[in-house]
Amino acid sequence: xxxxxxxxxxxxxxxxxxxxxxxxxxxxxxxxxxxxxxxxxxxxxxxxxxxxxxxxxxxxxxxxxxxxxxxxxxxxxxxxxxxxxxxxxxxxxxxxxxxxxxxxxxxxxxxxxxxxxxxxxxxxxxxxxxxxxxxxxxxxxxxxxxxxxxxxxxxxxxxxxxxxxxxxxxxxxxxxxxxxxxxxxxxxxxxxxxxxxxxxxxxxxxxxxxxxxxxxxxxxxxxxxxxxxxxxxxxxxxxxxxxxxxxxxxxxxxxxxxxxxxxxxxxxxxxxxxxxxxxxxxxxxxxxxxxxxxxxxxxxxxxxxx
Amino acid sequence: xxxxxxxxxxxxxxxxxxxxxxxxxxxxxxxxxxxxxxxxxxxxxxxxxxxxxxxxxxxxxxxxxxxxxxxxxxxxxxxxxxxxxxxxxxxxxxxxxxxxxxxxxxxxxxxxxxxxxxxxxxxxxxxxxxxxxxxxxxxxxxxxxxxxxxxxxxxxxxxxxxxxxxxxxxxxxxxxxxxxxxxxxxxxxxxxxxxxxxxxxxxxxxxxxxxxxxxxxxxxxxxxxxxxxxxxxxxxxxxxxxxxxxxxxxxxxxxxxxxxxxxxxxxxxxxxxxxxxxxxxxxxxxxxxxxxxxxxxxxxxxxxxx
Numbered sequence: 001x002x003x004x005x006x007x008x009x010x011x012x013x014x015x016x017x018x019x020x021x022x023x024x025x026x027x028x029x030x031x032x033x034x035x036x037x038x039x040x041x042x043x044x045x046x047x048x049x050x051x052x053x054x055x056x057x058x059x060x061x062x063x064x065x066x067x068x069x070x071x072x073x074x075x076x077x078x079x080x081x082x083x084x085x086x087x088x089x090x091x092x093x094x095x096x097x098x099x100x101x102x103x104x105x106x107x108x109x110x111x112x113x114x115x116x117x118x119x120x121x122x123x124x125x126x127x128x129x130x131x132x133x134x135x136x137x138x139x140x141x142x143x144x145x146x147x148x149x150x151x152x153x154x155x156x157x158x159x160x161x162x163x164x165x166x167x168x169x170x171x172x173x174x175x176x177x178x179x180x181x182x183x184x185x186x187x188x189x190x191x192x193x194x195x196x197x198x199x200x201x202x203x204x205x206x207x208x209x210x211x212x213x214x215x216x217x218x219x220x221x222x223x224x225x226x227x228x229x230x231x232x233x234x235x236x237x238x239x240x241x242x243x244x245x246x247x248x249x250x251x252x253x254x255x256x257x258x259x260x261x262x263x264x265x266x267x268x269x270x271x272x273x274x275x276x277x278x279x280x281x282x283x284x285x286x287x288x289x290x291x292x293x294x295x296x297x298x299x300x301x302x303x304x305x306x
Numbered sequence: 307x308x309x310x311x312x313x314x315x316x317x318x319x320x321x322x323x324x325x326x327x328x329x330x331x332x333x334x335x336x337x338x339x340x341x342x343x344x345x346x347x348x349x350x351x352x353x354x355x356x357x358x359x360x361x362x363x364x365x366x367x368x369x370x371x372x373x374x375x376x377x378x379x380x381x382x383x384x385x386x387x388x389x390x391x392x393x394x395x396x397x398x399x400x401x402x403x404x405x406x407x408x409x410x411x412x413x414x415x416x417x418x419x420x421x422x423x424x425x426x427x428x429x430x431x432x433x434x435x436x437x438x439x440x441x442x443x444x445x446x447x448x449x450x451x452x453x454x455x456x457x458x459x460x461x462x463x464x465x466x467x468x469x470x471x472x473x474x475x476x477x478x479x480x481x482x483x484x485x486x487x488x489x490x491x492x493x494x495x496x497x498x499x500x501x502x503x504x505x506x507x508x509x510x511x512x513x514x515x516x517x518x519x520x521x522x523x524x525x526x527x528x529x530x531x532x533x534x535x536x537x538x539x540x541x542x543x544x545x546x547x548x549x550x551x552x553x554x555x556x557x558x559x560x561x562x563x564x565x566x567x568x569x570x571x572x573x574x575x576x577x578x579x580x581x582x583x584x585x586x587x588x589x590x591x592x593x594x595x596x597x598x599x600x601x602x603x604x605x606x607x608x609x610x611x612x
Contacts, residue, residue: 014387040350040376044327047322066409074328099408103405
């Protein structure tokens with residue numbers, strides 16, 4: 001099965017702590033490396049966890065609060081200094097283009113590679129990346145400033161057909177793709193061989209939804225229905241509900257309620273307030289509503305399973 | 307004796323490594339906390355070394371290469387989020403004002419405190435900060451883009467006069483300040499008591515010069531003559547002299563030659579290229595020219611002595 005795994009680089013909210021960095025995640029789907037948000041010191045985290053950052057060709061920035069993008073310029077500069085030449089695609093709020101380009105202008109930096117900007121259009125379910133194995137769509141979130149989450153989905157794989165089956169029914173080469181795509185096979189004597197007798201199917205396409213930062217908003221449920229892994233911010237425990245509302249963040253119980261309504265397979269919470277030294281109470285509170293919850297923990301990698 | 311000590315927060319050049327952060331130093335002179343440069347993750351380093359960053363009221367940025375300022379916005383944001391209300395003074399290239407203010411605009415951030423900008427005028431020996439105990443002047447450096455070093459100097463302290471001496475010569479209160487400042491004392495019978503018989507002197511005012519980034523430039527020697535501690539960048543060992551020239555950086559031998567010509571008391575080298583895992587050869591090379599050389603090492607504090 002192709003790789004589909006998520007490594008957490010930062011799981012803190014706005015103010016980092018001595019043990020937690022601001023938001024950043026590295027998602028590997030079939031050896032495509034997607035960086036999701038890029039808080040301060042993301043390049044340092046990538047080095048610390050021995051992740052090769054020149055493999056990152058696509059960076060997704062949710063919004064323009066510093067804890068989600070302030071590491072971007074340093075990372076891009078290091079990519080340049082270490083000799084990168086291949087294009088780097090950045091999916092981001094439109095204003096980030098000016099922020100980056102102004103700083104390169106003042107430092108007299110001429111990159112040896114192109115940055116291809118894909119400014120957010122703030123449309124829900126906007127297809128912003130697609131290749132033969134993966135697609136990425138936006139999830140409109142509800143925060144103090146415009147903010148996009150991201151839904152990463154594997155494309156369905158064609159079914160398998162074994163050599164033995166091909167030999168048994170004498171299937172001509174030119175019909176194999178059709179059968180892999182779902183067609184039946186008609187033999188020379190007119191006998192119809194049903195598709196399901198010939199093929200074996202891969203796993204269901206898997207999906208990962210990144211929802212940070214956002215207040216509790218049931219409007220996102222339709223977009224993330226049934227995903228294999230949902231990352232939903234849980235900045236606060238539920239006793240801080242009023243603070244969560246004021247700041248357009250979510251509580252553990254709210255993240256769990258969204259996971260439950262969306263019937264996701266697994267929930268990961270993160271974006272923890274610096275006030276929480278111990279994260280176990282946050283986990284326990286979320287699990288009281290949605291059992292299959294895990295904590296985002298820096299340096300840990302989670303496999304997304306179907 | 308009042309405090310005069312320097313803590314290294316980052317000593318790497320442009321690309322940080324898994325063990326070295328980009329440039330940042332915290333200088334404490336008589337409980338004034340001066341932050342000198344602010345590379346990415348400086349706020350994380352301050353936390354790691356348990357330094358209280360709300361005590362920092364003055365930040366000095368040498369130039370607009372990212373490894374010298376990219377941590378500033380995150381630090382200022384955290385100061386804000388943690389409730390700061392007192393003014394923050396930033397001494398910096400003029401373009402940094404636009405870089406910071408644009409980002410606060412896009413993140414809809416309204417600080418609860420004032421940032422007072424002091425844009426560099428790029429005049430050598432420009433007095434940019436002064437209070438009753440300390441003054442700070444610019445040192446024009448020679449780099450690819452406009453760059454200022456900084457010279458921090460204690461102000462001379464008034465001499466001490468003991469109670470016993472005051473009693474012995476029956477010195478009236480109103481004459482004490484004059485004597486502390488160097489005056490002799492004339493007794494009622496006309497006898498002149500020479501100043502040196504009455505007072506004891508404090509140490510000579512101490513000084514610290516920060517010179518990074520710069521190529522080898524003897525023009526700075528006059529500005530840093532006889533300082534107690536000189537920090538001079540030594541990005542490369544001397545076999546990389548050509549690379550140093552191309553990039554407007556210095557080698558270990560060049561830093562040592564400047565220290566020697568300026569007759570400083572002690573030299574600290576830093577801003578090491580990421581290519582050097584072991585720093586001892588850099589130290590040995592610098593010491594071959596200037597014996598009293600030390601390495602900048604993160605988390606270490608050096609007392610500046612007279």
